Amino acid sequence: MNEFIEQKVQLQWHEPKANYDVVIVGGGGHGLATAYFLATRHGITNVAVLERKYIGGGNSGRNTTVIRANYGIPEAVRFYQRSVELYQTLEAETERWIMHKQKGLLWLAHNEAGIRAERARAEVNTAFGAKTEYVGPKEIQEIAPQIDMMGGGVWPVLGGSYHPEGATARHDRVNWALAEGAMRRGVHIHQRTTVIGLRKEGDRVVGVMTDKGPIGAGVVLSAVGGHVTNLANMAGVRLPIRTHPLQAFVTNHYARQFDPIVASMGLLFYASQTARGEMLIGAEIDRQPSYSYRSGHHFLQSCAFRAMTLLPFLRNLRILRQWTGVCDMSPDYSPIMGQTGVDGFYITTGWGTWGFKAIPAGGEQMAQLIATGETPALIAPFGLDRFARDRTLADRGSAGTH
């Protein structure tokens, strides 16, 4: 990791200034991408990103890196498709190898309800600009011959949807490429700087208080992942967010090649192979709301058991590592982006277990909002006001795990 930073990525550190036009709280993918797009698309470079630990130390460096647009509602399909496309060109744009790899994603169905869900997904995706098709058992076998089509006799694979643009990228490199691109254009990033308060003048947010002193800001963007409730409270904003841990694990090297990303609706797990050949596996959130990063044996046992049901070759592998991130879960499983009702205070949250894929489009759209003061059409449905307007965007079946 350090090797990459020191030899390739050029990060230049600065002393904090007293004031910035834009202060972004949180050096995860969404904060860094917003800074990157402010600098590259709008020429706004008097920007600081404040990160309490190190950049990418939150969920943006802990995720399983699935990139896809096969969501279940039009608003989401359009938004995530934009992000899938931005990822496809991010390497050329930043001139950094983020290890982006198109793998194709199979979402498997084990019963009638599942088949209906995957058929509907393919229809909605096609109608709103993402490429997804319904596939039967024969095609599934061709795409991923390692799948036990009998599902251990209990979870037979009856069909599924195939999303050829499904991809992965190396998470750290995405964070670093965006940070470098922003810094090269004059953006400041301050690590080990925790925001402990917001400064207000009347009803307007005009800066932040950090553990190293105050910093003035034209506008403040909250991009703090699972820790968002605390920061929003400082602005007097109530959020529909609950913080839940999400775990994942990786096995040792699997000697054969495993091409696609495979997900199961019924068994609630997903798997892909890393560039090092390890099998990377994730599942659903822990049931208790929590800020604890501790991993548990129950998750390993339950998730590994479910994964082996469909991928019996996993039996011969060993688990190398397990880890946890804490996720900002929204009640409708859709993100919350935009204005907050408090002047000078913007928010990007509700990224839950699904926000890595959204980093480029989320950053692009939030940058446009901050630069122009107008909410772009692509993210207008995702505003915090949707709960009061009774316009929630329920999409649990698409966002639930990855």
Add this chain to the structure above:
Amino acid sequence: MNINIPCPHCGPRPIQEFMYGEIPSVPDEITDPDARDLDRAFMRTNPEGVQLEAWFHTYGCRRWVRIHRDTRTDEIVERG
């Protein structure tokens, strides 16, 4: 984390036997009835610290259990 919930009827049991139940707490500052309804339906206090919460013992006595838990450590504590 492996968490055991102390059920007064069944003793300490793994959290996987229970279903989480949010106890809504609408701040007193919110006075408008519609705003209170909205807050009760969607908004979450989500504290980083001790909270009172309810768990339904689905795979046990099928009764509600109330506990105080520290969300920073997942430790169950005596009171808030």
